[in-house]
Amino acid sequence: MHFDIVTLFPDFFTSPLQSSLLGRALTNQIATVNLVNPRDFTIDKHHRVDDEPYGGGVGMLLKPEPIFAAVESLAIAPRREVILVTPQGEPLKQSLLQDFAVNYDQLVIICGHYEGVDERIRSHLVTKEISLGDFVLTCGEIPALTLINGVVRLLPGTVGKVESLKKESFETNLLDYPQYTRPAKFRDWEVPAVLRSGNHQLIAKWRQQQQLQRTRDRRPDLL
CATH class of the missing domain: 3.40.1280.10 (SPOUT methyltransferase, trefoil knot domain)
Structure with missing residues (x-):
């Protein structure tokens, strides 16, 4: 390009x-x-x-x-x-x-x-x-x-993990889901238990629900 x-x-x-x-x-x-x-x-x-x-x-x-x-x-x-x-x-x-x-x-x-x-x-x-x-x-x-x-950033070779581009906001007309990193508890705020469960099926379901809810709340025009 x-x-x-x-x-x-x-x-x-x-x-x-x-x-x-x-x-x-x-x-x-x-x-x-x-x-x-x-x-x-x-x-x-x-x-x-x-x-x-x-x-x-x-x-x-x-x-x-x-x-x-x-x-x-x-x-x-x-x-x-x-x-x-x-x-x-x-x-x-x-x-x-x-x-x-x-x-x-x-x-x-x-x-x-x-x-x-x-x-x-x-x-x-x-x-x-x-x-x-x-x-x-x-x-x-x-x-x-x-x-x-x-x-x-969309051209081949720019981003190391191509899969990350497919899961971003707007790729499916939905905003991204909430994401967390360590520590599991910061002050009084804890990472949702489902993300620490190790159950990938439940995590995927939770993330999809969060995407839908966040999009409804913040960008209903995308739905």
Whole structure:
């Protein structure tokens, strides 16, 4: 899997892309990341990437020329998606991450800034818009990192125990069950007896019940 990140702040990605599972996956060439700064594709002496909106309004918009030029400079893989991360996009869900991990070779992610982007970027360049949720952030780099992390961890070789991916929240449209580790008693709180019973059939039944109850209580929309 190859990621091209169109960003005004490439340094934002330096530490996250070198850390933990994501860093190891990139080191092992399970995935590759290319950072592209649209400011490098400007043609004016001030390297302007934003301008005022037609019709008036607050804030600035990313101009189409440097964004188009940055994306069009990239090599094109057979299975590619050009993504704009924006509050107006499709909510990012586990099923979408799985689709990207299985069915795509290249994800181009455009990180928005300011008040957004010129609509022509949306209409004529972007093939999918993705949102982290109903809230606004200062930049598109944070959702871009979230998307990269979510996809890369699903690629073969990233996570040591593949079985662990199959038992996570949202894999079956249910939240995960409560989990405990040692000590068996911490202050006045004890690990449920069933988990210490050694009876795997009872444990599996308890976990399924807990998943259903937790999902009903916290995310009934998933049921």
